[in-house]
Amino acid sequence: MPLELVTVPCLEDNYAFMLHATESGETAVVDVPDAGPVLEALSERGWQASEIWLTHHHWDHVDGVRDLQEATGARVLGAAADAHRLPPLNQALRGGESCRFAGHAVSIIDVPGHTVGHIAYHVPDAGAVFTGDSLMALGCGRLFEGTADQMWASLGKLAALPPETLVCSGHEYTLSNARFALTIEPGNPALKARAAAVAKAREAGRPTVPSRLSEELATNPFLRAGQPEVKRALGMEGAEDAAVFAEIRRRKDAF
Ligand code: ZN
């Protein structure tokens, strides 16, 4: 049973995603920054949203939920931990649990850091993980609510997924993320190649999301805090991985 994945640009630089089960006709929409572009993308394909999966409570991921739900009657899924500040949920999810979508397994992964109730949705049959503002293309979300230790642990869970997994994250920040990444690892050949490819894609107006987990592992400085060459570059040999991650995050906040 194939699953089709579509990226939907919303607002200035947000992304929603649609996951469509071709046999059952069901469609899950992941995050709804704005209902308009999502409804348009659905109707272009003759699809109906049956479920809405929320990664976290920020307005730029949930503001379109009400309109999309009114237009489609879709069920809304989100983190139990944040049920009090998410749009009303039809199903409250906890990290470590699994649910099903059109007969396919969906694993819920707790990824606190950007917010404390942030979750990711891993769909092995689609080879995709929906990460919202946790792991992003060449970056990770700011630590608005959680700690660096929490985010480092969250990124570790995502890094352990199969390397061919598509990372479907919530924003088109990749170009500026690449500029920052090069300040951490200016000599990383995979990063230099990726930064050039990202610049070219953006010049052509193409999205750089989703990205491949394998390329994140090779180039994303936030995933690479445990690498000896990164520690050396920061003068932090012997430091704990999480402390190196915290330093990279601090530098990015000031970048
Ligand atoms: Zn956010």
Ligand code: FE
């Ligand atoms: Fe966001």
